[in-house]
Amino acid sequence: MTIELTSRDKAVLISVGHATVDTDLQTEEYVGRSTAGPGAGGRSVFFTDGKRRVRLSIRNDSPLHIRKEKDGVVIERNGEILAEGSLEPVGFHCPKQAYITVSEQCTYHCAFCPVPRLNGPVKSPERVLSMIDQVYLSGDLHAISLTGGVTETPEKELDRMTALVEDLVREYDVPIGVSVYPTSGSSDLLYAAGAHEVKFNVETMDRDLFSRYCPDLKLDQVIKELKHAAPLFGKNRVSSNMIIGLGESDETVLSGVETLAAIGVIPVLRAISVNPDYPLPGAARPTAERLHHLALSSKKILGAHGLSPLHSRTMCLPCTGCDLIPDLDL
Numbered sequence: 001m002t003i004e005l006t007s008r009d010k011a012v013l014i015s016v017g018h019a020t021v022d023t024d025l026q027t028e029e030y031v032g033r034s035t036a037g038p039g040a041g042g043r044s045v046f047f048t049d050g051k052r053r054v055r056l057s058i059r060n061d062s063p064l065h066i067r068k069e070k071d072g073v074v075i076e077r078n079g080e081i082l083a084e085g086s087l088e089p090v091g092f093h094c095p096k097q098a099y100i101t102v103s104e105q106c107t108y109h110c111a112f113c114p115v116p117r118l119n120g121p122v123k124s125p126e127r128v129l130s131m132i133d134q135v136y137l138s139g140d141l142h143a144i145s146l147t148g149g150v151t152e153t154p155e156k157e158l159d160r161m162t163a164l165v166e167d168l169v170r171e172y173d174v175p176i177g178v179s180v181y182p183t184s185g186s187s188d189l190l191y192a193a194g195a196h197e198v199k200f201n202v203e204t205m206d207r208d209l210f211s212r213y214c215p216d217l218k219l220d221q222v223i224k225e226l227k228h229a230a231p232l233f234g235k236n237r238v239s240s241n242m243i244i245g246l247g248e249s250d251e252t253v254l255s256g257v258e259t260l261a262a263i264g265v266i267p268v269l270r271a272i273s274v275n276p277d278y279p280l281p282g283a284a285r286p287t288a289e290r291l292h293h294l295a296l297s298s299k300k301i302l303g304a305h306g307l308s309p310l311h312s313r314t315m316c317l318p319c320t321g322c323d324l325i326p327d328l329d330l
């Protein structure tokens with residue numbers, strides 16, 4: 001009998017966030033080099049037991065270990081097997097999607113975000129299309145997701161994204177999701193360009209922590225644009241990352257989930273990633289118990305507002321790699 005990855009075990013894996021991975025498993029097909037999300041700048045693998053998926057960064061000092069076993073792989077800790085399954089081929093950034101960071105640089109200074117430090121390139125439309133084509137030709141392109149930092153102004157970044165979405169809608173018959181820092185009118189422009197879903201991140205609903213961690217951003221502006229986007233894009237088409245582990249209380253998280261769900265937005269509860277080279281005083285990776293409790297409570301709140309990630313098609317909700325997603329994981 002195979003050992004299933006339960007939602008509680010997935011919470012344990014997310015709370016650790018990394019694993020050592022046998023070198024013979026670290027092939028181009030299975031190792032993603034992320035330029036977005038919590039793993040930006042790092043290498044990671046996606047494990048699935050066929051039902052649940054988890055993304056783990058590759059680290060040499062992890063208590064978790066992924067190794068080959070018969071036709072698949074196992075994840076073990078202290079010699080005990082936690083789950084049996086396989087590694088998934090990575091599209092771009094995550095399985096079954098081309099999730100592309102268009103601008104790998106940012107003029108803002110959110111303390112938890114590695115993108116400004118990486119200071120990578122801004123991809124041309126031709127480069128983005130060729131990356132998407134690679135996933136398309138593999139036969140596994142189910143969605144296109146775009147994100148990026150703010151290279152000059154949010155308005156210029158939005159122009160870049162809307163032009164890109166207009167090109168992509170003509171080329172590919174898959175849903176397109178876009179995550180940007182929104183300004184007034186972002187939703188209207190992205191919707192008119194043909195985007196199917198948007199994600200505008202609140203990062204945290206604790207206002208003191210927000211001003212400390214995101215000194216250049218305006219939380220009210222993000223919430224205002226989320227409120228505008230939800231009826232425009234439709235049910236289960238608008239989401240927002242909320243980071244867990246900055247020092248916020250569970251009450252603040254859950255009242256934030258309620259606030260967002262009440263305006264038609266699905267929060268993604270994302271465990272903070274702390275790079276050991278860039279410590280964040282006061283921040284800590286949440287425990288498995290906390291992640292599981294918050295995800296279960298969030299599921300109830302979403303259900304009460306008639307929302308379900310089951311119907312979301314782009315970006316993090318269908319991916320599920322980094323989070324416990326209501327209705328998909330538990």
Ligand code: SF4
Nearest residue numbers: 037094316319321322
């Ligand atoms: S959950 Fe989101 S950030 Fe994590 S791997 Fe999937 S798409 Fe990337």
